[in-house]
Amino acid sequence: MSTLYDITIIGGGPVGMFAAFYAGMRQASTKIIESLPILGGQPHILYPEKMIYDVGGYASITGAELTDQLIQQMNHFNPTICLEEKVLMIEKEADQFKLTTTKGTHYSKTVIIATGQGSFKPRRLPFNYPEVFEQTNLHYIVRNLEQYRDKKVAICGGGDSAVDWALALEGVASEVSLIHRRNQFRAHEGAVQQLEQSSVQLLTPYIPKQLHSSDNRQIDQLTLSKKRSNDTLTIDIDYLIINYGFVSAMDEVSDWGIQLDNRGILVDRAMTTTVPGMFAIGDVAHYDEKIKLIAVGFGEAPTAINHAMSYIDPTSHKQPIQSTELYL
Missing domain, CATH: 3.50.50.60 (FAD/NAD(P)-binding domain)
Structure with a gap:
């Protein structure tokens, strides 16, 4: 059987990459599965040279620059990255999840879905x-x-x-x-x-x-x-x-055994889906009064990671030490 990871993140966009970094801070073994050939999601694919103005800490930054910064940040902990691999099915097996993809099978104690607005293709x-x-x-x-x-x-x-x-x-x-x-x-x-x-x-x-x-x-x-x-x-x-826009779809998510509506995957305050051990963050996640911004997704990532670690080990702290106390 392949390696059992603590956390597997589906989606290598900005929110997924930040989640991988934060999982590293919690010393979790982490894997990202991304269906596209590169990381970065929509900011990197759709507007790599357009300026983004609503990310905290940056007066302005392009989609490509934001991607590069997130990769550098994430690589402090060197998560496993699987590119050009689409998740087809997620099955709960006892205390772990089995993820079937277009390239094989993965096993994880928890799963975090960060697929944005789903798969997309140009008109x-x-x-x-x-x-x-x-x-x-x-x-x-x-x-x-x-x-x-x-x-x-x-x-x-x-x-x-x-x-x-x-x-x-x-x-x-x-x-x-x-x-x-x-x-x-x-x-x-x-x-x-x-x-x-x-x-x-x-x-x-x-x-x-x-x-x-x-x-x-x-x-x-x-x-x-x-x-x-x-x-x-x-x-x-x-x-x-x-420039006729892109068509997005979440067809594959409907086969993953979690509850969703036309606004996304339904989650609670812990970013937990209707399946314990599975979480959703970023634009794909929905709760009352949800605001769809990269900045909001960055805030949801630590919430999901901390609760994922608590799911794996109920004795662990949901409020970890600050990054300033770590040597990266």
Whole structure:
């Protein structure tokens, strides 16, 4: 049988990583199981270069920087990390849990679920196109602004992300075109005002109609169709960024034997689910008056860890020593 861990955390986003750090402070053997190929969750995947302003202690920090800081913090205790592994089933067996994943079986005394808003995937364009484009110059996420330097970039979308990236790329790309199916953008008023005063080419009300490729590997041109008209427009592009948002789902959680509703996994004040020994923290957890913020999840993590340690050993203290008393 594989190693029995004290705590297994499902989800390697900010809250899951902070929970792993705190579990290390409690000297718990800890494992993280993450379905994606990298740690960091939505801040790292969806907005690695966008600023986050509501994390305590940072005037501003990007999603990538926050991820790096959390990894450094967590690595004081070197938890076991399992990437690209999706949890399919959780079964209670006597005084332990059996976790069946896409890669094998894990055993743990307690389980902490920190899966955020669940698995997510980008909304694609509303017509078929070769998936190879997604490996070359059709992107759903901006990971590195420098990749677009001196290039012609087209962005599809009308919300905050699309407008923010258009403005961020204005001083990097040679040309930025923002394509939206309506004349009005749904982004924050200040950003829209800044957009209207920028050099970004606004193509409204247009929708993408066809992708053109000379080598069947990457996109050379994009044809747009004007709404309520037969007019079309074809533009040359080096990169196409689709900002139609992401679809999230918690389908797998419903198979884990815990109670949930359309707002998330139901937990009590100890962050305990309806199954003793299983806890939930972060956006996936729900209780009355819940506020979904990273900062709130950071506060829920120590609560869950301390009660998990008390579940393992009822004689342990729920209120541990302060980190300032430890040498890391």
